[in-house]
Amino acid sequence: xxxxxxxxxxxxxxxxxxxxxxxxxxxxxxxxxxxxxxxxxxxxxxxxxxxxxxxxxxxxxxxxxxxxxxxxxxxxxxxxxxxxxxxxxxxxxxxxxxxxxxxxxxxxxxxxxxxxxxxxxxxxxxxxxxxxxxxxxxxxxxxxxxxxxxxxxxxxxxxxxxxxxxxxxxxxxxxxxxxxxxxxxxxxxxxxxxxxxxxxxxxxxxxxxxxxxxxxxxxxxxxxxxxxxxxxxxxxxxxxxxxxxxxxxxxxxxxxxxxxxxxxxxxxxxxxxxxxxxxxxxx
Amino acid sequence: xxxxxxxxxxxxxxxxxxxxxxxxxxxxxxxxxxxxxxxxxxxxxxxxxxxxxxxxxxxxxxxxxxxxxxxxxxxxxxxxxxxxxxxxxxxxxxxxxxxxxxxxxxxxxxxxxxxxxxxxxxxxxxxxxxxxxxxxxxxxxxxxxxxxxxxxxxxxxxxxxxxxxxxxxxxxxxxxxxxxxxxxxxxxxxxxxxxxxxxxxxxxxxxxxxxxxxxxxxxxxxxxxxxxxxxxxxxxxxxxxxxxxxxxxxxxxxxxxxxxxxxxxxxxxxxxxxxxxxxxxxxxxxxxxxxxxxxxxxxxxxxxxxxxxxxxxxxxxxxxxxxxxxxxxxxxxxxxxxxxx
Numbered sequence: 001x002x003x004x005x006x007x008x009x010x011x012x013x014x015x016x017x018x019x020x021x022x023x024x025x026x027x028x029x030x031x032x033x034x035x036x037x038x039x040x041x042x043x044x045x046x047x048x049x050x051x052x053x054x055x056x057x058x059x060x061x062x063x064x065x066x067x068x069x070x071x072x073x074x075x076x077x078x079x080x081x082x083x084x085x086x087x088x089x090x091x092x093x094x095x096x097x098x099x100x101x102x103x104x105x106x107x108x109x110x111x112x113x114x115x116x117x118x119x120x121x122x123x124x125x126x127x128x129x130x131x132x133x134x135x136x137x138x139x140x141x142x143x144x145x146x147x148x149x150x151x152x153x154x155x156x157x158x159x160x161x162x163x164x165x166x167x168x169x170x171x172x173x174x175x176x177x178x179x180x181x182x183x184x185x186x187x188x189x190x191x192x193x194x195x196x197x198x199x200x201x202x203x204x205x206x207x208x209x210x211x212x213x214x215x216x217x218x219x220x221x222x223x224x225x226x227x228x229x230x231x232x233x234x235x236x237x238x239x240x241x242x243x244x245x246x247x248x249x250x251x252x253x254x255x256x257x258x259x260x261x262x263x264x265x266x267x268x269x270x271x272x273x274x275x276x277x278x279x280x281x282x283x
Numbered sequence: 284x285x286x287x288x289x290x291x292x293x294x295x296x297x298x299x300x301x302x303x304x305x306x307x308x309x310x311x312x313x314x315x316x317x318x319x320x321x322x323x324x325x326x327x328x329x330x331x332x333x334x335x336x337x338x339x340x341x342x343x344x345x346x347x348x349x350x351x352x353x354x355x356x357x358x359x360x361x362x363x364x365x366x367x368x369x370x371x372x373x374x375x376x377x378x379x380x381x382x383x384x385x386x387x388x389x390x391x392x393x394x395x396x397x398x399x400x401x402x403x404x405x406x407x408x409x410x411x412x413x414x415x416x417x418x419x420x421x422x423x424x425x426x427x428x429x430x431x432x433x434x435x436x437x438x439x440x441x442x443x444x445x446x447x448x449x450x451x452x453x454x455x456x457x458x459x460x461x462x463x464x465x466x467x468x469x470x471x472x473x474x475x476x477x478x479x480x481x482x483x484x485x486x487x488x489x490x491x492x493x494x495x496x497x498x499x500x501x502x503x504x505x506x507x508x509x510x511x512x513x514x515x516x517x518x519x520x521x522x523x524x525x526x527x528x529x530x531x532x533x534x535x536x537x538x539x540x541x542x543x544x545x546x547x548x549x550x551x552x553x554x555x556x557x558x559x560x561x562x563x564x565x566x567x568x569x570x571x572x573x574x575x576x577x578x579x580x581x582x583x584x585x586x587x588x589x590x591x592x593x594x595x596x597x598x599x600x601x602x603x604x605x606x607x608x609x610x611x612x613x614x615x616x617x618x619x620x621x622x623x624x
Binding site: 145150 | 379
């Protein structure tokens, strides 16, 4: 068995962690999750625009968009062949309701210099709005492009996995609103078992399904898995998801070491230069 | 404040949508880029200048003789003056500037920005003490003033040695900070940015100090020593600039080779080369031609430090918007598209 296959379906999520399983094969692109999220979290409307490329006029996750349904119209496959028949559970649309992944090891949280980003008792990642000072470091530190600074209040925002609802024993607004149960909420390990069974079932029907958010795909490079994970039927890049992202903070220690080495070399060079400096007779 | 994102999609005219959807989501960015702009670029330049001059002042104090006193004097003042605008530049960049002190709630060893805040405070403290002692020695605080007397009695060598660690840190951590993000250009060069910024910090500080030390006959030896350090640092910078370009590859390195950022990067390499070349050529020229050429070389080296930070900052912003660059560093090893690259 290859190293790759032992990582499939494996997550380092702590016992008792809660998360989402977003099964794209069940998504009908109704955007109820987007609306429910906006309603519950009282998020202001986005800049209305027409992207002109698909049914997706939301475009991206942002400071005021914490669920985003991506629409991919399959015009042709990678070889340019046009689809002639439908696979089970597949139209020629791919739809994915994207959300903060609530990484097991979260880049945004490790980057945050104020401690505003915390891990809650549900093992979700939340930005404390009374602490955030809008430094913006979490924004490029996220390998998935989730947090964003709001031009309205200058602070960073992202999905809280409805922390307030979880506190009251309610499931998050998006999964509650999802009419097809494409978004499922629950304990991560139970959801992962369900995802594995679902992928096996889909594969038996000839669908190229895979889990995005285990340690083999999506939760790679020290991230340790995603508490909000997905079932995909196309390469992650098609959904604008990186296949093998890395926890950016893994590079901190090596980078400091090379910098220290350079400092040592430059310091020695300076000392030697000054030490060996000779009297200058003429300029 | 970030501006509201308006959609741009980069389908080339006449290209079908499918050409884009094949390998990305309609060519939209995968990650969010940073909002940092000019204030951070200026902070990077000034932080490098401050750190570099503190290092040079300390080295001059530790191993230089009487001839090196002009370096110590100018270096200690410059280190403090150059770092002073730093906190201001950082605070005005915050989305909520009035909350700047929230940075002081925690120390996080894996967050270069958190470490940077503490490093900046540590550096400012040592630079302040060094500058204060220099002012006391220069008689700016009065001769009979007991505080000035106390400052003059502080062990100068220990003060110098104590300032070197925070000085190197301030000059180099900004590169580590950029490397610890998902921005493709920075992530790919995470190991090179710290050393690159250090080299540039030292060359710009040496150039600035050479200008400040001036042309006086008593300062020739000090200026020569500074110019030699500047040349070593410029050489290191040139090597690292080449390594960054090569290591980035054609896709991630796109902002380094075309567009405005590409011009800035080319300008960085050119100015580093020109400054180094001028210093070398000057030695072979008639004596009366040397001072103006040296002046030009030092000014070019200072411009180089600025161009480098601007090119890396805005180049990084551009690479964050390029889905091909993000996918180039996040494809799985067995993906044929990664092997092809």
